[in-house]
Amino acid sequence: xxxxxxxxxxxxxxxxxxxxxxxxxxxxxxxxxxxxxxxxxxxxxxxxxxxxxxxxxxxxxxxxxxxxxxxxxxxxxxxxxxxxxxxxxxxxxxxxxxxxxxxxxxxxxxxxxxxxxxxxxxxxxxxxxxx
Amino acid sequence: xxxxxxxxxxxxxxxxxxxxxxxxxxxxxxxxxxxxxxxxxxxxxxxxxxxxxxxxxxxxxxxxxxxxxxxxxxxxxxxxxxxxxxxxxxxxxxxxxxxxxxxxxxxxxxxxxxxxxxxxxxxxxxxxxxxxxxxxxxxxxxxxxxxxxxxxxxxxxxxxxxxxxxxxxxxxxxxxxxxxxxxxxxxxxxxxxxxxxxxxxxxxxxxxxxxxxxxxxxxxxxxxxxxxxxxxxxxxxxxxxxxxxxxxxxxxxxxxxxxxxxxxxxxxxxxxxxxxxxxxxxxxxxxxxxxxxxxxxxxx
Amino acid sequence: xxxxxxxxxxxxxxxxxxxxxxxxxxxxxxxxxxxxxxxxxxxxxxxxxxxxxxxxxxxxxxxxxxxxxxxxxxxxxxxxxxxxxxxxxxxxxxxxxxxxxxxxxxxxxxxxxxxxxxxxxxxxxxxxxxxxxxxxxxxxxxxxxxxxxxxxxxxxxxxxxxxxxxxxxxxxxxxxxxxxxxxxxxxxxxxxxxxxxxxxxxxxxxxxxxxxx
Numbered sequence: 001x002x003x004x005x006x007x008x009x010x011x012x013x014x015x016x017x018x019x020x021x022x023x024x025x026x027x028x029x030x031x032x033x034x035x036x037x038x039x040x041x042x043x044x045x046x047x048x049x050x051x052x053x054x055x056x057x058x059x060x061x062x063x064x065x066x067x068x069x070x071x072x073x074x075x076x077x078x079x080x081x082x083x084x085x086x087x088x089x090x091x092x093x094x095x096x097x098x099x100x101x102x103x104x105x106x107x108x109x110x111x112x113x114x115x116x117x118x119x120x121x122x123x124x125x126x127x128x129x130x131x
Numbered sequence: 132x133x134x135x136x137x138x139x140x141x142x143x144x145x146x147x148x149x150x151x152x153x154x155x156x157x158x159x160x161x162x163x164x165x166x167x168x169x170x171x172x173x174x175x176x177x178x179x180x181x182x183x184x185x186x187x188x189x190x191x192x193x194x195x196x197x198x199x200x201x202x203x204x205x206x207x208x209x210x211x212x213x214x215x216x217x218x219x220x221x222x223x224x225x226x227x228x229x230x231x232x233x234x235x236x237x238x239x240x241x242x243x244x245x246x247x248x249x250x251x252x253x254x255x256x257x258x259x260x261x262x263x264x265x266x267x268x269x270x271x272x273x274x275x276x277x278x279x280x281x282x283x284x285x286x287x288x289x290x291x292x293x294x295x296x297x298x299x300x301x302x303x304x305x306x307x308x309x310x311x312x313x314x315x316x317x318x319x320x321x322x323x324x325x326x327x328x329x330x331x332x333x334x335x336x337x338x339x340x341x342x343x344x345x346x347x348x349x350x351x352x353x354x355x356x357x358x359x360x361x362x363x364x365x366x367x368x369x370x371x372x373x374x375x376x377x378x379x380x381x382x383x384x385x386x387x388x389x390x391x392x393x394x395x396x397x398x399x400x401x402x403x404x405x406x407x408x409x410x411x412x413x414x415x416x417x418x419x420x421x422x423x424x425x426x427x428x429x430x431x
Numbered sequence: 432x433x434x435x436x437x438x439x440x441x442x443x444x445x446x447x448x449x450x451x452x453x454x455x456x457x458x459x460x461x462x463x464x465x466x467x468x469x470x471x472x473x474x475x476x477x478x479x480x481x482x483x484x485x486x487x488x489x490x491x492x493x494x495x496x497x498x499x500x501x502x503x504x505x506x507x508x509x510x511x512x513x514x515x516x517x518x519x520x521x522x523x524x525x526x527x528x529x530x531x532x533x534x535x536x537x538x539x540x541x542x543x544x545x546x547x548x549x550x551x552x553x554x555x556x557x558x559x560x561x562x563x564x565x566x567x568x569x570x571x572x573x574x575x576x577x578x579x580x581x582x583x584x585x586x587x588x589x590x591x592x593x594x595x596x597x598x599x600x601x602x603x604x605x606x607x608x609x610x611x612x613x614x615x616x617x618x619x620x621x622x623x624x625x626x627x628x629x630x631x632x633x634x635x636x637x638x639x640x641x642x643x644x
Contacts, residue, residue: 005324005327005328007323007324007327007413007414007415008413008415009411009413010351010411010412010413010416011351012347012348012350012351012352013327013328013347013348014348040310043306043310044303044306044307044310047299047302047303047306047328047329048306048328048329049164049306049309049328049329049330049331050306050309050310051331052331052347052348055348105406105408180643183514183515184514185511185514185515185643185644186643186644187641187643203519204519205517205518205519205522206517208514208515208516208517208518208519209516209517211515213515219508219511219512219515220512221507221508221509221512222507223507232434232438233516235433235434236434236435236513236516236517236518237516237517238517279517
């Protein structure tokens with residue numbers, strides 16, 4: 001796994017790790033039930049404080065993105081089953097609201113915003129309807 | 132045994148009538164990597180030298196591993212590794228002789244690990260220390276500090292003079308060390324990127340005071356920089372607490388605030404601003420804001 | 432501790448060599464004087480012409496050793512490194528003083544032994560009255576004098592260059608030698624010297640403990 005920590009970013013390092021893991025999962029680079037490197041391994045690999053990585057993993061687990069099995073390590077969750085719909089709705093809605101606020105400040109109109117949104121969706125191969 | 136490996140209590144230091152440290156309070160718990168930041172001459176090196184008993188404080192006390200810094204025993208010194216910008220090695224000695232001296236004066240020495248480091252860094256044993264480059268001296272210093280298997284490591288600008296690869300090697304070594312239970316690291320650095328990668332807690336020294344002292348991951352959430360535009364000229368006083376910096380120009384105000392919350396948001400809205408945007412801040416931005424003159428403290 | 436003493440000796444080996452050289456020099460000179468001594472020719476002028484400058488150099492050297500040990504420490508930041516290793520300032524200073532004592536002994540022990548031997552051979556020739564234990568008493572006073580010169584060097588070397596304290600050592604000798612000539616090699620001198628040494632060492636210890644490294 002490759003991580004890039006952006007020192008000029010306003011997001012804390014643990015948040016950047018979370019973002020990148022989620023992105024990798026969404027892009028199919030990490031698949032269901034795939035084993036993630038241990039905190040120790042990853043810390044040594046990318047020279048990041050293990051506590052930071054542990055925090056990222058904890059939060060991912062809370063959000064249901066990964067599961068940790070005692071003695072075995074961390075694995076990408078079987079995404080269909082573990083997250084309840086309400087949790088998913090909450091997470092996505094928060095992100096959407098953030099985008100809406102940004103768009104407001106940048107004076108982007110609703111139509112343009114939706115167009116850009118559809119482009120982003122297309123990039124990640126989201127199924128058009130859950131089937 | 133105290134949870135706090137390093138304790139600084141109301142430390143004051145004057146040099147020739149000039150106040151360098153003006154009442155510093157600091158605690159570093161066991162297992163923590165503490166990154167101490169500050170501009171050149173802000174007093175970071177002074178704090179470290181006082182901690183190690185190399186310099187006496189003017190007022191206040193410091194403690195390392197539960198012992199007063201002015202009374203550190205030989206046994207306690209053997210548990211502490213110290214790396215400073217190459218200037219605490221005996222420059223006139225040959226590398227081999229220096230190594231033998233440090234080895235003879237240690238209580239525990241991990242020869243295997245030390246030789247591994249010397250090989251990795253490719254340090255020559257027959258040259259004089261003063262003939263080494265700054266980077267190689269730093270690496271020698273690091274190897275000597277790590278070889279004693281220390282419980283506490285104190286680094287003062289440890290990556291000065293190191294090239295990119297060597298700096299990365301250093302970071303990886305520090306991480307490897309911290310993975311072993313109960314090790315603590317205090318380090319000063321100018322390279323904020325490195326600090327952001329490995330620190331748990333962060334402190335920023337400015338104008339003789341510790342203006343920031345909190346967990347790193349919280350820092351970016353706590354410090355907000357806002358660009359607020361008012362319908363008429365920006366008010367001089369928003370009656371907000373914990374303003375780190377404020378600049379008014381006509382209708383625009385750029386304000387940096389610590390511990391932003393709903394109350395402060397509401398307080399701001401009573402002034403009816405026409406717009407309020409958040410300006411994203413990297414660690415470097417926060418550092419620059421906090422080291423401008425007249426900063427207000429952000430404590431955890 | 433041993434490592435610290437070894438380090439001091441290695442760094443200041445020139446003083447030990449000098450001590451050995453002068454010991455040999457004085458022994459040879461004494462043998463030659465006693466061998467050629469003729470009471471009718473009066474006091475050995477030649478010996479005095481060589482002896483006095485030689486002794487001056489030795490006194491200067493002893494003071495210089497103490498001063499140099501401290502001066503080099505400060506300029507090369509030796510204690511700055513040592514104090515962060517598994518030792519303490521007490522031990523560093525003690526090792527330093529022990530090294531100084533060893534250097535003085537390197538000079539004086541051979542001389543004392545030679546004096547004892549020579550006195551056996553040349554008792555008839557020496558014009559001064561002798562008594563048992565004379566050599567011992569004289570050596571103790573000489574040792575204390577030398578150590579006192581060393582202590583001055585040690586005390587002042589930290590804050591100044593090596594030359595000034597050594598001159599101070601010479602000055603001290605100029606005070607004490609007349610005192611010895613007047614009062615003799617008795618207990619009084621020993622007490623005065625011991626008190627002086629203790630005061631000087633305490634000052635040195637205090638300065639070294641409190642200074643920034």
